[in-house]
Amino acid sequence: xxxxxxxxxxxxxxxxxxxxxxxxxxxxxxxxxxxxxxxxxxxxxxxxxxxxxxxxxxxxxxxxxxxxxxxxxxxxxxxxxxxxxxxxxxxxxxxxxxxxxxxxxxxxxxxxxxxxxxxxxxxxxxxxxxxxxxxxxxxxxxxxx
Numbered sequence: 001x002x003x004x005x006x007x008x009x010x011x012x013x014x015x016x017x018x019x020x021x022x023x024x025x026x027x028x029x030x031x032x033x034x035x036x037x038x039x040x041x042x043x044x045x046x047x048x049x050x051x052x053x054x055x056x057x058x059x060x061x062x063x064x065x066x067x068x069x070x071x072x073x074x075x076x077x078x079x080x081x082x083x084x085x086x087x088x089x090x091x092x093x094x095x096x097x098x099x100x101x102x103x104x105x106x107x108x109x110x111x112x113x114x115x116x117x118x119x120x121x122x123x124x125x126x127x128x129x130x131x132x133x134x135x136x137x138x139x140x141x142x143x144x145x
Contacts, residue, residue: 008059033057040064041071049075069143076141077118080134084121087130091122098127102142107131 016033023034036057042064044050049071055061065071097112097120109127112120119138121127131138 012059032062036061036064040066041068043071043075047075072140073143076137079137080119080141083130083134083137084119087126088122093120093122095122097121098124100127100131100138100142102144105144107138107142107144 015031036055038055038057039051039053040055040061041049041051042061049068051068052064055064065074095113097115097117099110099112099117099121100119101108101110101117109124109131111124119127119141121130
């Protein structure tokens with residue numbers, strides 16, 4: 001009997017063969033497997049960011065970020081996801097959204113109606129309070145120096 005892991009490995013092997021064929025025939029390959037250069041930043045089990053220099057392109061390394069800033073942003077996003085859910089409570093997120101976003105190197109607050117925004121809140125007061133209490137975390141998520 002073939003396991004799910006064996007099927008996954010076979011699929012990955014086929015992808016790699018296709019990539020090699022395309023490379024030999026002059027086609028650009030912008031897939032993760034070709035773009036990953038064996039070095040990057042990962043978030044360990046203790047939520048610390050580690051710089052890894054000798055990684056191989058494998059399924060075990062798909063959560064490796066190119067830059068430390070990107071890894072820090074992802075870590076902040078994970079933490080903010082809990083804060084936002086707690087702050088908004090039971091909210092359908094289809095009504096007006098009071099949003100924090102990056103404009104240049106500053107955090108802007110505005111509102112939207114029919115678009116997705118991760119840093120969206122059900123009221124301006126909640127948005128402003130969450131920002132006041134989590135300014136550095138929000139700056140990390142938005143990659144603001």
